[in-house]
Amino acid sequence: MSRGERREPSFGYESGDSRDDGDMRLSPDDRPVRFQNAPARPEPSRQLRNAPKRSKRGGGGSGGGRRGRRRRTLLGGLFYWTMVLGLWCAIGLGGLIAYHASQLPPIDQLTVPKRPPNIAILAADGSLLANRGETGGRTVTIGEIPPYLPKAFVAIEDRRFYEHFGIDPIGITRALVTNLRGRGVAQGGSTLTQQLAKNLFLTQERTAARKIQEAILALWLERTYSKDQILELYLNRVYFGSGAYGVEAAAQRYFNKSARSVTIAEAAMLAGLVQAPSRLAPNRNPDAAEKRAQLVITAMADQGFISQAAAKSALTAPAEVPERVGAGSVNYAADYVMDVLDDFIGAVEGDVTVLTTLDTKLQGSAETILVDALSAQGAKLHATQGAVVSLAPDGAIRALIGGRDYTKSQFNRATAARRQPGSSFKPFVYLTAIEKGMTPDTIRDDSPVSIKGWEPENYSRTFRGPVTLQTAFAHSLNTVVARLIQEVTPREVVRTAQRLGISSPLQANPSLSLGTSEVTPLEMTAAYASFANGGQSVLPYVIREVRSTSGKVVYARKANNFGPVIQPQTLAMMNTMFHAVMTGGTGSKVNLPGWEVGGKSGTTQDYRDAWFVGFTGRLVTAVWVGNDDNSTMKRVTGAGLPAEIWGKYMKAAHAGAQPVPLPGGFWQGAPKTIFGDGAPVADARIPPAGVQPEGDRAWVRPAPQERNFFERLFGG
Template sequence: MRQGPERRRERREPVFDGAEPTDVGLRLSRGDRAGGAMARPGRDEERGRRRRRPRRRSLVGRLVSWTLVVAIWGAIGVAAILAYHATQLPPIDQLAVPKRPPNVAILASDGTLLANRGETGGRTVSLRELPPYLPNAFVAIEDRRFYGHFGIDPLGIARAAFRNLTSRGVAQGGSTLTQQLAKNLFLTQERTASRKIQEAILALWLEHRYTKDQILELYLNRVYFGAGAYGVEAAAQRYYGKPAREVTVAEAATLAGLVQAPSRLAPNRNPEAARARAELVLAAMADEGYIRPEQHKAALLEPAEPRRRAGAGSANYAADLVMDVLDDFVGTVETDISVKTTIDPGLQAAAERALTEELAQKGTKFGVGQGAFVAMRPDGALRALVGGRNYAESQFNRATSARRQPGSAFKPFVYLAALEAGLGPDTVREDGPISVRGWSPENYSRDYRGPVTLRDALALSLNTVAVRLGLEVGPKRVVQVARRLGIASPLQPNASIALGTSEVSPIELVGAYAAFANGGFGVVPYVIAEVTGPGGKVIYRRKEGGLGRVVDSAAVAAMNGMMRETLLTGTARRAEIPGFEAAGKTGTSQDFRDAWFIGYTGNLVAGVWLGNDDGTPTKKVSGGNLPVEVWSRFMKAALQGTQPVPPPNLGAARVASASGARGRTANAQPDPLGEFFGRLFGD
């Protein structure tokens, strides 16, 4: 039969490819149910193999799968990169915000700011001190989602990346305020991927450690505004001459726009660019609701105008003096402090104006390029200090650091020594030729008057009489008197000291004359009245005091009368001030290298020096011309509206007899015993 072999072959076929008997039975029963008869073994095997072969995934499925794989490996890579750069930073538990360098705010006697000293250029301010629109200006233009992100703003980064790509360059940054603060506190300004990663890590740490307001306050006190100004207080003072709490909306917008590029957007250097940037900031502030429409309109109509000559005024000379002596009172400065000085802003401006105007008008004609001015109360409190004609061009303080020959301005110490030795204003001495070991001093006029009183000799500044008196009392006695009144510079006890050949500084010479103005009490010129720290805590406050009495009241009366005569009939007649009785002395060094005038009333003592830094002779500038003009111009402004106070005991000096300050005769000689001890112990 034809079917027989087929059946035999069927029986010889192996059982389904290793299937268990139960599987075969199960499959047969399924085949019976499906078709009523068992399918041929070859076809069933093929069907089984098709069932076990996995289905091929769709394209979308494969993309999702690969995206997931790449995301996992990307996350691992990012974590590894973050971990690596984190290891380049100090351990998180050791991180701390660096202390801001301390600022020294130097204030005038009325509390107004004269200058800031320190690395930052301004003190630290708190958010509560500032008008709300000032910090909001920075938020509006630099980081609109500042209060919503966690230190890093993914939307901001994406937006910045898109704009940078579409503009084919770096058009916008994606850093948040927190990231900028992290960079300013911990990192350098280099533009590298490594720095940006570390910046992000540190931003997350800052957000974890501080509140948003604390971060914003830190940012406002650390961000750089150019011109050495760090923080909004320094920037407000630098560009607008006012504290940050007083800036207008327009000024706030300008400051906020400035941080993007301080050198390019500085309002005093590029006002057009600064104004354009400020308009963008104002628009952002208006969009965020930080300013009202009328404020926006007003700020556009009245844009901010920077202060001219910011930081270049003569008050900086006084500020420099403060910094020179501050350590003696408070030691090392570790926090922001305020130093209240004795400087009067009005008098400081008057002194600067008097000196600079005189040099501008006559400096070229008379060949004089520099000057210094010092004014103080009779107790030594400095009221004005000008160390040169232009602080921006030269910071050398000629009022405190330059030592020049005072010429005849030194003679009051010679005459005071003579009075203390027993002579009087009406004592007569010979004005005639004199020779001291081959040295023959002459008068300015090169003529001689014969017998003259000491009063006239001082008023007319006769050199021969001064030299005779110096030799009579002894050069060491002259040095001793000058030291007692406050001259600290080295003095040579020789015959020429009577003509002021030893160099002194303007501030110590004016300080020595203060003893005549206050009735005979020595002073130490001072500029610091009080120092306060954070919260107004008083660190130092000057106490009243001085050197005590250094000149007998009778001798003071005599000296004041003699130096009063200098303004009435002597070399300083141009210095007379209507309504005020003043006294003083002119001085001119050899070859007209230095010209001085020191004058005083009972209210104020002031001194002027004019000359050239290199010591070259002027074109006959003497103490009686340009210095007197500067002094008179200042004193008329300084004393306006004040009650006239004459030099002490001036009335007694007018009626003093020829017996001198101590009742001696006109021709009395020095006390031999006193001279002996003076020569024995020197100065």
């Protein structure tokens, strides 16, 4: 076509047209127009128009490019959706954490809960008797315990403790791998900080919610406290089993010593124990506890906390758990301390130390003798329980045994059990009679007596006729004391007993003379103490001093002088009669050679209770034997099993001690008496010639007197 020639537009596709308008985007108005008579021809597909020409061999370079693009598209999609999924997971996790964090107190108001106070109860020599309180032991600081003790816990529980920020991802991963290999839960990923957070703020339930809160609180602890402070809090809060919270309580519980004194082997056993306190308790499963301790020692050596030589020594000399640690009768005494402590210091706000009057040797001796006696004879005599109370003459409690076995029964029979004292109550009747003017030489008739239908009998079922009060007292004659209480009145006897310290309700009736009103062993011992200390009033006490952990004296007992309750002359007469019991009466088999001793036995009707109460110038001791259900024993009298226990204990307690006289001395008898033969007798207790003694008693017949005029006139 020439340059000037006008070319008509073509609206169709010619067979030779080489245009490729497959990528054209035409509006409806721009579409090609076909004439009505033009033959229809199919429009080439876009795919065919855009498709590259394939080589004859196939699989040319253009096909490989398409597959590469597909791979890149797949990887890109996977990356994209992974990012999307990760983002949503992060959002969900953040929401979950935020939700559980909202269930906790506000972080700015969060504080470590105050540890429940501990009461350390010490013997008179300063040795620890028991701990009382929810924790079982006092708080200790990192500085006062051996450095290998806290390191033992780090070595076995959290070796990266000083490196992580409260949560240990490496430790968690290691625990997961170990657990997957073992197909079970062999290790936990919790750090010491997380364990502390759980102990301080959370419950022991195993849930995802608790683990999330535990992690949040662990981060707060790490931000608020130093590593040593966290470790100190942990050591004082972690549970070791058997009611022991904290390392001090555990050391006392299992090794009977302070945490300040534990060895490497003992420290390793304590550190290994926290994984499973019930299963690894050394007093229950010593083999498992020892194997666990060996792992701890090895870990300590591997991490350089102890030398290889120290580890070898600890492995060859494992920790040993003493027998009967934390058990025994001392808990009866500790319970009594807790009963009276509030009266002196009120509510306990922090750890305190209570210094008591208790003597560890006397306490142990009393427990051993009582338990051995009941074990040897209890079944045969149907006597299952007993109690022992021993006081210094001023009222200081030196030993207190509230029962045969504290682990089986915590009821304190020494302080809380009211039992009938039987004839051991008679001294209050005789004291009242002497205060009314009678003497040990006063004569009363031992013969059948009936008081408004009440007819008491002697244990022997026999009668001796006229006897002195001293003889009646020494041989515990019931008919004589029944006549005496009628003379002095039961109400006066009640007043006398209360004056000497009996606080239990007493029934003012004639049978009171035979001890039918119930009292406690502690009351009886305190009342008898007035006979051993010169007639002074006694209030039994067990606490000498109370101190806080800082050393501040919270309470210190001051010497109390309540004044005399028995006059000197009266006391001498009573001591004389008490001594007669030990030299020729119901207590003669348990007398203490070389010592001035007084005592009195007591047996109730049907042998339900048996007592022996006695004293020297050094100790006053009461022993009770019976059954909690008040059932009858097999003819157990106060002069039998209780006297035997009393004698063995008092001999042990006085062994090696210098004898001391009884304050107040003995009565030297009535003024000189002129008998019918005109011979003066200095001591009316010694019968003169011609006077017929009866057994161990002597009745001195009064000398005949000249009758006056009216007597001669009317007789009489």
